[in-house]
Amino acid sequence: MENKIVKVGLIGLGTVGGGTLEVLAKNSEVIAKRAVKIEVSRICNLDLAYTEQRIKELGLEGTTTATTNFRDLIDDPEIDIVIELIGGIHPALEMVSAALAAGKSVVTANKDLVASHGAELFELADNNGVDFFFEASVAGGIPILKALKDSLAANNIVEIMGIVNGTTNYILSQMTSNGADFEPCLKRAQELGYAEANPTNDIEGFDAARKMAILASIAYNSNITEDMVYVEGITNITKFDIAYADQLGYAVKLVGLAKPAPGDENSIAVCVYPLMIAKEHPLASVNDVFNAVFVEGDALGQSMFYGRGAGSLPTASAVAGDVITAAKKIINNTRGVSGIRFFENKKVLPITECINKYYIRLMVQDKPKVLAQIADAFATSDISMDSVIQKRVTDSGLAEIVLITHSVKEANLQEALERLQHLACVDCVASMIRVNGD
């Protein structure tokens, strides 16, 4: 096995592509000794001069050529694995499909692609007897997909909770440690390169939703796509809410959840939203750009996988790990034999059917009997209180009431909030944040 070389074509030489090329080149010796010799023989990238420069810098002139046409990789019969690292749906979908159809295994970090077209690509890989691996698409370097699929295969998954977006975790960590507002923390994240110029995908939770679609698909053996995931971002979280959460013993995190619906074995909940997590929970101390996926299995119990969810080299670590696995399967003539199986057809529960505790912040008239009216409005929807903080806000003449409800179906909560907004004593419902726990 040591003498064989597996040739690889790389599409994309941006942050992750550049990191992958670097890791495969610099650690090629130990990779060959541990598994198999891997050679990136062709690189497809729009900037030909830059590609040639990187090939030279890494001393790969003897083995690696540059091209701007991905067909040069697909048509090369010596290339057995194609790594797609350009991101986005088009033309990545066409490139990956062409590679699979040409009998090449594919490794990608492309969450958009897997979360929207996963099922058809798994099928295409199956039909062509090749592998399609995408560990790097969720939580960067953290090997959570392989763990879920292989090591935890004997478990029914009780719950997955993931901090799977580093940008929002950085912003919320900064808001927490500095008592700062959302906007300056976003700006700081942009300055540091943790957030993009157009931060929508991150701060509105869409990026996290894609990753949760992929995690839920594997955990529950069902085809869950990103459009099925309920999603709320962090733009409405204020420093006041974070301070109250702290006072009540919670940290606020943008969390993706996936879990079976209680009492309905054909449904699962898959959502992304800001969540108040008790400070003792392992996820509560996952800060800054770090990611972590908390998994509870019926046998395993609670576990957590922590690390860097983005960045050139951490993501490259996962891509290169997949390339090594794919290369070993080529050498051992076993590719395409243990793909993802969607033998279930779980429905995703509407958010209104989900059950949670809720943190509510209300601005109210500072008058007698206001609290009684509010409690009454909740009670009408069968909602009882876990804790209440009332604070007089002097300058505006309004008082602030912060409360946490007991567990209740979200439909009831929405009904109660609607009722509250029509009470004369209520100025506004300033915030609603879901709270983890029973």
Added chain:
Amino acid sequence: MENKIVKVGLIGLGTVGGGTLEVLAKNSEVIAKRAVKIEVSRICNLDLAYTEQRIKELGLEGTTTATTNFRDLIDDPEIDIVIELIGGIHPALEMVSAALAAGKSVVTANKDLVASHGAELFELADNNGVDFFFEASVAGGIPILKALKDSLAANNIVEIMGIVNGTTNYILSQMTSNGADFEPCLKRAQELGYAEANPTNDIEGFDAARKMAILASIAYNSNITEDMVYVEGITNITKFDIAYADQLGYAVKLVGLAKPAPGDENSIAVCVYPLMIAKEHPLASVNDVFNAVFVEGDALGQSMFYGRGAGSLPTASAVAGDVITAAKKIINNTRGVSGIRFFENKKVLPITECINKYYIRLMVQDKPKVLAQIADAFATSDISMDSVIQKRVTDSGLAEIVLITHSVKEANLQEALERLQHLACVDCVASMIRVNGD
């Protein structure tokens, strides 16, 4: 693949054996859909009546028979996988060897066996074209071995730090949260079943040393056995040291370390000892019986794998995961093709050559110029101070000095402590604890 059945023989029906039988029986349907149908067809256990009772309780009478003779499993041509869960070296070694020699793949949770006879068993498995898996031998349910071997295969491992013994982590957590002494916390751990009647293996660090030998072997592709691991237990840790550590910003944990020796590519450090870890470090908040393995890879960066390191079902989760992997390889006709490779021959650095910061607690005469004499004794061995706390201890007439050194080779530290013990002003060196960090 769905129609085939892989038959398994189970040796041992204690805590982990019972859990494994339960997980494989209760989750058999989802395991079959995800991978392959697995049937425990024979169970070898000394108490035949108990085995038959468990078979009946789990409704396995139609498929599973009990025996007290492990040869019945070895000689059964229908059994392709043997699970060894009796623990200890003998007769487990003979049983596992016989199973491998008979062409059966073996799954075990036996850290004693792997940490002492791993290399010969890997070779035996290789020579017989079968698999030998042992995920459950380190950190129970946490899938760290597979992650290290497969997902992180493209990384040079910069450092492994593991809290891999739940008993000592529970005792230290209790000493920390209650300000209690070691003995009552050990007693409490014994009452709760977290510590054995004879707790030596846990509290002296031997159990952790076995796990570190296994982790280091995989990470550094070298045959590291438990006798090569430097080990110190937690019996000398006092509540005073834990309180000072807290004051200085550290938690005290029993940690196993494995890392390359700086400037010597042929050596690695592999040790187990109590370590002061900065409270911001992810390992510092791993409490009670939980385990966690912190891994830094040159590409991946920092990562941590957290979960239950012991217990019936968590350990069974790892055993069953290995059984599923072994069964898939049997169905796909690929067993024995990607074993552990010891292509390196790393030496283990003597503890005297290791470099650390050190926490030292001294009882000294309460007289002028004592601190100057002590600083001088350290300076003679080229050791400088990072921080010093001096406290007058009224009732005994002695003062207590607590200090943390800068990084220094342990040989120098030992030389300085020897010198200190001979100073007239020093009553005793009460404690020495290594401190994590540069």
